[in-house]
Amino acid sequence: MSTLEESSPSLVRGLLALTARELKKWLKDPVMLVMFILQPLIWMGFLGKSININALFSQHNISVPDLIPIPGSYLVPPLQGIVYVNGTLLQQFFSNVGSEVMRSTFGVADYFSYMAIGMISMIIVMTSTFSGVSIVWDRRLGFLDKVLSTPVPRTAIIFSKILNAILRAMFQSTVILMLAYILGLQLSPSFTLINILGVYAAISLVSIGLSSIFLAFSIRSTRMERPMQFISLITMPLMFASNTFFPINLMPGWLQIVVRANPLTYLTDAIRQLTIMQPNPLALAVDFIYLTAFAAILATVGIILSWKYLTE
Amino acid sequence: MVDEVIRADGLTKVFNKSLVAVDHISFSVKRGEIFGFLGPNGAGKTTTIKMLTTVLRPTEGRAFVMGYDIVKQASSVRKVIGVVPQEYTADEDLTGYENIMLCAALYGIPRDVARKRALELFDLVELTRFKDKRVETYSGGMRRRLELACGLINRPKIFFLDEPTLGLDVQTRVAIWDYIRRLKDEYDITIFMTTHYMEEADALCDRIAIIDYGKIVALDSPSNLKNTLGGDIITLAIKENIDVTEIIRSVENVKDVKYDGRVYRIKAESGEITAPLIIEALRRKGYTVTKLFLSKPTLDEVYLEYTGRSMRDTEESMESFIRHRITMRRARAR
Numbered sequence: 001m002s003t004l005e006e007s008s009p010s011l012v013r014g015l016l017a018l019t020a021r022e023l024k025k026w027l028k029d030p031v032m033l034v035m036f037i038l039q040p041l042i043w044m045g046f047l048g049k050s051i052n053i054n055a056l057f058s059q060h061n062i063s064v065p066d067l068i069p070i071p072g073s074y075l076v077p078p079l080q081g082i083v084y085v086n087g088t089l090l091q092q093f094f095s096n097v098g099s100e101v102m103r104s105t106f107g108v109a110d111y112f113s114y115m116a117i118g119m120i121s122m123i124i125v126m127t128s129t130f131s132g133v134s135i136v137w138d139r140r141l142g143f144l145d146k147v148l149s150t151p152v153p154r155t156a157i158i159f160s161k162i163l164n165a166i167l168r169a170m171f172q173s174t175v176i177l178m179l180a181y182i183l184g185l186q187l188s189p190s191f192t193l194i195n196i197l198g199v200y201a202a203i204s205l206v207s208i209g210l211s212s213i214f215l216a217f218s219i220r221s222t223r224m225e226r227p228m229q230f231i232s233l234i235t236m237p238l239m240f241a242s243n244t245f246f247p248i249n250l251m252p253g254w255l256q257i258v259v260r261a262n263p264l265t266y267l268t269d270a271i272r273q274l275t276i277m278q279p280n281p282l283a284l285a286v287d288f289i290y291l292t293a294f295a296a297i298l299a300t301v302g303i304i305l306s307w308k309y310l311t312e
Numbered sequence: 313m314v315d316e317v318i319r320a321d322g323l324t325k326v327f328n329k330s331l332v333a334v335d336h337i338s339f340s341v342k343r344g345e346i347f348g349f350l351g352p353n354g355a356g357k358t359t360t361i362k363m364l365t366t367v368l369r370p371t372e373g374r375a376f377v378m379g380y381d382i383v384k385q386a387s388s389v390r391k392v393i394g395v396v397p398q399e400y401t402a403d404e405d406l407t408g409y410e411n412i413m414l415c416a417a418l419y420g421i422p423r424d425v426a427r428k429r430a431l432e433l434f435d436l437v438e439l440t441r442f443k444d445k446r447v448e449t450y451s452g453g454m455r456r457r458l459e460l461a462c463g464l465i466n467r468p469k470i471f472f473l474d475e476p477t478l479g480l481d482v483q484t485r486v487a488i489w490d491y492i493r494r495l496k497d498e499y500d501i502t503i504f505m506t507t508h509y510m511e512e513a514d515a516l517c518d519r520i521a522i523i524d525y526g527k528i529v530a531l532d533s534p535s536n537l538k539n540t541l542g543g544d545i546i547t548l549a550i551k552e553n554i555d556v557t558e559i560i561r562s563v564e565n566v567k568d569v570k571y572d573g574r575v576y577r578i579k580a581e582s583g584e585i586t587a588p589l590i591i592e593a594l595r596r597k598g599y600t601v602t603k604l605f606l607s608k609p610t611l612d613e614v615y616l617e618y619t620g621r622s623m624r625d626t627e628e629s630m631e632s633f634i635r636h637r638i639t640m641r642r643a644r645a646r
Contacts, residue, residue: 009391009420017417025405141638142399149365149397150418150466151390312369 014156015163018147022134022164036126037175040119044180048115051245053102105247108186113276116180118244120173121268124203125235127169128210131161132218132227139222154310158215158303165211166204173203177275188276195274202270202288205295206263212302219306243268263294316340317470317502318347318364322373325359325526333359335526336373341470341504346496348517349506350615353636356526357506358398361474364504365395378469391419394468394501396459398475399635400642404448408439408458411447412465419466426465433461436498437491453484455642457491464499471496473505477512479639485509489516510611520611524619538609541617542567544583545607546590549575551600559597563590575603583608 026033099109106114138144147157177199181187218227239245241255242264248256259265270287273279318341325334334356341347349357362368364375366386374381380388402411409430416426434440437457447455456476463471476492477485489512496503507513513520514534521531530537550556560569560578565586568579580586583606591601607613 009387009418013417013420017414021403021406021414024410025403028405140635141401142397142635143401143403145362145367146395146397146401147418148367149390149393149395149472150415151387151420152418 009151009153011153011156011159014152015159018152018156018160019163019167022160023167026168036123037172037179039126040123040172040176041179043122044112044116044119044176045183048112048119049183051111051115053106053111105250107247107272107277108188110184110186112183113180113185114272115245116176116183116185117272117275118239118242118268119180120176120203120271121206121242121244121264122239123172123176124169124206124267125210125238125264127172128165128207129214129227129231129235130168131165131211132214132231133224134164135161135215136218136221136224136227139219148310154307155303157310158212158306161215162208162211162299162303166207169203169207170200173199186276188278190278191275195279198274198284199271202267202274202291205288205291206267209263209291209295209298209302212299212306214302216302216305216309219309238262238264263291266290266294315343317343318375318377318504320360320364320373320375323360323363323370323375324372325356325363325368326371332526334363334370337521337523337526337528338373339521339528339531341502343502344500345518346492346503346505346516348513348520349504349523350508350510350513350517350520350611351506351523352508355523357508357523358474359526360523361395361472361504361506365393365472366390391466392469394463394466394471396463396471396473396476398478398506399639400455400459402447402455402458402462405446407444407446408434408450409443411458412462415462415465421466429465429467430461433464436495437461451484452480452642453487456480456484456488460488460491460495464495464501467499468501470502470504473503475506475508477507477509478636479642485512492516510615514611522615522618529618530614534611537611537614541609541613542579543581543609544579544586545609545613546578546580546583546587547575547603547605547607548578548590548601549603550594551602554599556594556597556599559593559599560590563593566590 102109102111108114135144138147144157148154177185214227214231217230221227241258242262243259244264248259248265251259266287270284270291273284273287318339320340321338322336323334323338324332324336326332337356337360349360351357359368363370364377364382366382366389369383374383376382377389378392380392382389402408403414406414412430412433413423413426416423416430421429430443431440434443437460439454439457439461442450442454447458450458460473460476463473473492477488480488492503493516495501505516507516517534519531519533520537521528522537523529530540532540555571557569557571557576560566560576563586565581566578567581570577578586578590587604587606591604594601
């Protein structure tokens with residue numbers, strides 16, 4: 001008759017066991033793992049390198065004759081007539097202007113670094129959607145019902161999905177960051193390994209928020225179509241209406257409003273500041289406050305909805 | 313609560329406010345017996361198990377498992393039951409051992425205790441040799457045995473088995489029955505199971521509830537159920553297209569005749585003696601018997617008797633169809 005006393009279902013034990021299960025499944029499927037990393041890598045490599053905005057201003061792009069005339073009046077007022085400028089100097093001038101434009105637009109001198117960080121945001125969105133997809137699979141395979149018939153706390157089931165999303169997001173963004181570095185990402189001189197902790201914190205906050213809401217949305221459905229539709233509906237706008245690919249201040253006013261509400265904007269900005277830019281403490285603080293609020297609100301809503309459904 | 317380990321009072325489940333899956337059923341299960349729910353897919357068997365195992369909340373009615381209310385004391389219920397769902401829920405990517413330890417963790421069983429029990433259970437279901445192999449490589453029968461072992465890791469008092477041999481071939485099915493009996497004896501448990509296989513209910517269950525459209529239409533031991541049919545069944549057809557029910561009824565030992573427009577189903581004592589008498593009686597009136605079939609009562613007939621149709625023609629929802637497909641596929645793995 002010792003059954004009851006012996007077993008004491010605990011949140012932590014259940015959470016760890018369920019999380020370990022998913023991590024093991026994930027790690028035992030190297031193909032999926034590679035595919036998941038390959039996608040942002042392709043985006044980063046092809047899109048990031050093909051949209052070579054730097055080249056717009058580079059010397060090779062502008063073919064100038066050795067000497068080009070410049071109307072005198074554009075130079076010093078007293079000079080009249082036509083002045084000839086050395087073409088090589090002009091190319092240098094354009095190039096310098098280019099770097100300056102890049103720096104003032106993107107905050108960094110090369111577009112690839114800018115874009116690569118955006119890819120980290122993208123992979124975090126995609127990873128978070130997995131919480132929803134996996135709960136639907138658990139239900140379809142009968143695993144969820146079996147877990148529900150055990151005394152494990154229901155919250156352990158929910159938290160394990162969220163914890164999984166965080167761990168995956170961290171792992172994958174680390175890989176992306178390293179690959180980007182190999183491909184030519186320029187870290188700012190102020191970058192230290194401690195900054196990585198900040199990067200992880202920002203990533204965790206977004207993963208918590210997104211995975212909770214994806215989970216709440218999918219937990220009732222028995223078919224894959226519903227989460228899939230929701231995911232494709234939400235992921236693309238999330239990426240495009242943000243600073244993932246392009247800076248905010250050059251967008252039209254109405255779009256800026258959308259972009260400034262998008263948590264990815266703050267995530268991407270925070271990671272950029274911590275890696276490739278000189279951090280601006282105030283802007284960084286704003287990023288983290290927004291991300292914390294986002295995580296807190298979405299996690300609360302998502303967890304309450306999921307919990308209600310699992311216990312009703 | 314000594315002898316009554318499960319009691320259901322008017323248990324009801326309505327889905328989407330209109331689909332009545334389980335319709336006010338009441339029954340009780342005695343300690344130590346194997347109690348079976350027999351019925352076609354969609355009759356409400358799985359829904360009943362899900363309510364009793366606290367996965368679904370009943371719309372109406374109450375039920376007690378080991379004296380605990382399934383709604384108000386759900387967490388106590390969960391500790392004393394073991395569940396083997398009809399799906400193969402073990403994770404294909406993990407080993408058998410990893411799977412059983414996962415179950416143990418969900419029950420909060422201390423690691424060293426769990427390890428000891430796991431090895432003992434692997435031994436009982438004869439999977440020790442395969443415990444460190446991925447479940448992916450298991451056959452249908454091995455998977456089912458693993459599920460049985462997982463369901464017993466918390467030493468339950470009541471073991472719920474939902475369609476324990478769904479999709480398995482005949483030999484494997486018989487072997488699984490053996491394991492179920494062995495586990496029951498070893499751990500002194502009560503078993504509540506569902507099945508839509510007549511021979512399974514007949515071979516395993518001490519008592520059977522026949523469930524149809526969410527209602528219990530008969531409840532007794534297999535032999536009593538067969539006896540209620542009152543003898544053998546003679547099925548016959550005649551050449552002429554005329555109702556001869558009255559002629560057959562007048563034959564000695566014939567208890568009941570049903571005519572469905574095509575064949576006559578005749579209940580009679582000592583069918584092997586009565587059948588020639590019926591043929592003779594019909595021949596005297598000028599009718600020709602074209603087909604005759606004599607059967608001793610089986611649960612099939614019991615089922616037909618109580619539900620008015622055979623088990624085959626039933627529809628099921630898309631979701632359960634998908635689940636079935638997955639289960640069948642895994643059962644037939646290798």
